[in-house]
Amino acid sequence: MSQGTTALGSRRDLVLADLLPGTLVRDLLLVVGSAGFVGILAQISIHLSFTPVPITGQSLGVLLTGLALGWRRAGLSLSLYFLAGIAGLPWFSGHASGWQGPLTGYLLGFILSALLCGAVAERRGDRSVITTLLAMFTGEALIYLIGVPWLAVDLHVSLAKAISLGLTPFLGGDAIKAGIAALLLPATWRLVGNRAKD
Numbered sequence: 605m606s607q608g609t610t611a612l613g614s615r616r617d618l619v620l621a622d623l624l625p626g627t628l629v630r631d632l633l634l635v636v637g638s639a640g641f642v643g644i645l646a647q648i649s650i651h652l653s654f655t656p657v658p659i660t661g662q663s664l665g666v667l668l669t670g671l672a673l674g675w676r677r678a679g680l681s682l683s684l685y686f687l688a689g690i691a692g693l694p695w696f697s698g699h700a701s702g703w704q705g706p707l708t709g710y711l712l713g714f715i716l717s718a719l720l721c722g723a724v725a726e727r728r729g730d731r732s733v734i735t736t737l738l739a740m741f742t743g744e745a746l747i748y749l750i751g752v753p754w755l756a757v758d759l760h761v762s763l764a765k766a767i768s769l770g771l772t773p774f775l776g777g778d779a780i781k782a783g784i785a786a787l788l789l790p791a792t793w794r795l796v797g798n799r800a801k802d
Contacts, residue, residue, distance in 0.1 A: 620789075657707065675721075676722070679719045681718065706759055706770075710754070
C-alpha cells in the first residue's frame with residue numbers, strides 16, 4: 605500500500621497533497637494556500653433575509669482541504685483560517701473578520717470537519733464516489749453539529765428554531781457541493797494514479 609511522509613507527521617496512506625515534491629516548504633505552502641482557498645470561497649456569499657447564516661462556498665473548501673491534505677495539514681490550515689480571521693484578516697464571509705457571534709460555531713466546526721475528512725482520506729476514503737460522498741456528508745454533519753447549537757445559544761432561540769435558521773435552508777446546496785467533490789476527487793486520483801500505485 606502506498607504511504608507517504610510529511611514534515612508534520614509519520615507514515616500513512618498517501619493523500620493528494622503528498623504527490624507534490626518537497627516536505628516542509630510544501631506542507632507550509634499547502635497549509636497557508638488552503639486557508640486562502642477557503643477564504644476566497646467564503647466570498648461566494650448569499651445572505652438570506654431570515655437567517656444570519658449566509659450561503660457560502662466555504663464548506664466546499666473545508667471538505668476539499670481535508671480530503672486533499674490529510675488531517676494534520678488540513679487541521680492546521682483551518683485553524684490558521686479561524687485564528688487569522690479572528691485576529692483581523694478579512695477573509696470570512698463578506699470580507700468579515702473578528703469574532704463572528706452566531707457564526708463562530710460553524711467556523712470551529714470547519715476545523716473538526718477538516719480533521720475528520722483528512723483522516724478519512726488517509727484511509728483511502730477519497731478514492732471512490734461512494735466513500736467520498738460519505739466523507740463529505742459526515743464532514744458537513746460535523747459542521748452543523750457544532751454550528752447549530754452554537755447558533756441557538758448565541759441567538760437565545762430553541763434548538764428547533766436554530767435548525768430552521770442554520771441547517772434546513774442549506775441542505776440542498778450541501779448535497780450539490782458533496783456531489784462536486786465526489787466527482788472531482790476520485791477523478792483526480794484516476795488522473796494521477798500512476799504516481800500512487802500500491
